[in-house]
Amino acid sequence: MPDFSELLDHGPFIRLPDMLPGQTSSPLERYLGHYGLDALRSEDIAVHAGHLEAGGFRLWAQLWTPRKPRGTVFVVHGYFDHLALYRHLLAHLLRNGWQVALWDLPGHGLTNCLDGDRIGTEQFVETVDAVTRALGVD
Numbered sequence: 001m002p003d004f005s006e007l008l009d010h011g012p013f014i015r016l017p018d019m020l021p022g023q024t025s026s027p028l029e030r031y032l033g034h035y036g037l038d039a040l041r042s043e044d045i046a047v048h049a050g051h052l053e054a055g056g057f058r059l060w061a062q063l064w065t066p067r068k069p070r071g072t073v074f075v076v077h078g079y080f081d082h083l084a085l086y087r088h089l090l091a092h093l094l095r096n097g098w099q100v101a102l103w104d105l106p107g108h109g110l111t112n113c114l115d116g117d118r119i120g121t122e123q124f125v126e127t128v129d130a131v132t133r134a135l136g137v138d
Helices: 005-009 027-034 083-095 120-135
Strands: 045-054 056-067 072-076 099-103
Touching: 005 027, 005 072, 005 083, 045 072, 056 083, 056 120, 083 099, 099 120
Parallel strands: 072 099
Antiparallel strands: 045 056, 056 099
């Protein structure tokens, strides 16, 4: 399993430069390539990625936006998952014109969770609200 811990220090949530797969070897590009997400990038889809401060956590988030989105879908992963595992769902939603917001829940993927943090349903719900506000989409 590749080590993507360098992305834990990735900066704030920003729009990624428009580049096609394989144009750089940055940790973020390796991450996108490993999970097959780079194949979903195109001139017609803007991708934002990075960390959002939300609900007391530093959430790893991505926002995929086609040119004329018909609305926004929020994808919340399962308990032992992380956002990159939902590539097929992301591809389907993008093909059908949806903007897609995904993020790693606390203690999952590239989102922080300190030892001893109590993570429960309340914190997960708080992150949904915080991500909605941070991204300015509803």
